[in-house]
Amino acid sequence: MRKPSLTFLRQLQRDQSGLALIEFAYSLPVLLALTLGGLEVANLAITHMKLSQLAMLVADNASRVRASIDEADINEIFSGAALSANGLNFAANGKIFLSDLESNKLDAPKTGQYIRWQRCYGSGNFTSTYGTTDNGKTDASLQAMGPTGNQIAATNGTAVMFVEVAYKYQPLISNSIFGEKTIRYTSAFNVRERTDQAMKNAGNLSTSQTAACS
Template sequence: MLKTFAARFGHCAKGLARDRSGVSVVEFAIITPFILSIALYGLEVAYMNSVDMKISEIALSLADNASRIGQTDNSVVTPTVSEADINEVMRGAQEQAAGLDFATRGRIILSSLERDAATGKQYIRWQRCYGQLSRQSAYGNDSTQNGLNGAALAGMGSGPTKITASANSAVMFVEVYYQHHGLMGDLFVDNPVMRKEGAFLIRDNRNLTPGVTGTGGAYPCG
């Protein structure tokens, strides 16, 4: 009986060794994790790039909109920048950032870069901010480090050539910071703090002397 069992076991073993019916299933089970990982990595990178592009668009749009403040003012008085104007352009940026939880994970810094008539120095006349992310301007503030107080300000911009304001004009300079959160956390990519800049020269004549006029400003940088 032992010989019969051994013969049957040997026959079954040979048959199993010749059986190829489950090879494709086994191969698929082996390569599926690799294929899935590549697909998820591609999805994560595509999402990060789309968020990066959105942050860049917010910076450029806000700088552009701020540069147009007072452009439609038909009064004979040269317009100023008011707190209400700043509130409007900041609300526009918030709408553009919808879906990104920007209020918690982002920071917008809008600066008015101007040239001081008395000294010819570049300085930050005023600055307004939005978002709770703990970030400060890379170039200074509108008080103790504005270019007239503290270190001299050669201009603004991360490139080799700094952006400067000419006499009797101003540059609306925007810095946007955003703490990126991946679709799958940091499984495939790090979650960097994205940073983008945008700058536009003001479009029309603007009365720069009083700085920001009016009350009700909702976006202090303090």
């Protein structure tokens, strides 16, 4: 077997024709991780924005219903919420709690707040963090609703539409990047001009046709 000549070895040493391919092969895993991670970060940020706007939309729309509020009004509000949450598969992975929060002070000597009614949308396995219709009417267990340091209470003769949104985050790439996440947002609006806060059912909708939380 002939030994390679010195000239050939020098040519081989100076040959850089495959350098770019080798560098690309080494950098590809890093580039791929950064790209996928960036896409997941963007998806998470967009999801947070959508859920924050969803909570505000439902609370605002519920507060705008004038004169009195009906089960049909609630269904329309949640239909709008479903359109707003498009792309999140929210109905299967999330839940909206819409609560009518009122003051107990008109029923002296009771104090605090109570939830007159509560309606829900979505089949996500969540419970309200801040209360149900069992809280407050017969005692003073409910003083306000909302996260600590940012709570809200209704004044006499009016009501607050309090909304809590809970959602099991659906990753774009994989849960291994951020882990399983539950995202929650709240929003509250005082009712406009509505003096009758009781829930009506003028259309005689059945329980299955209403947005009851049970």
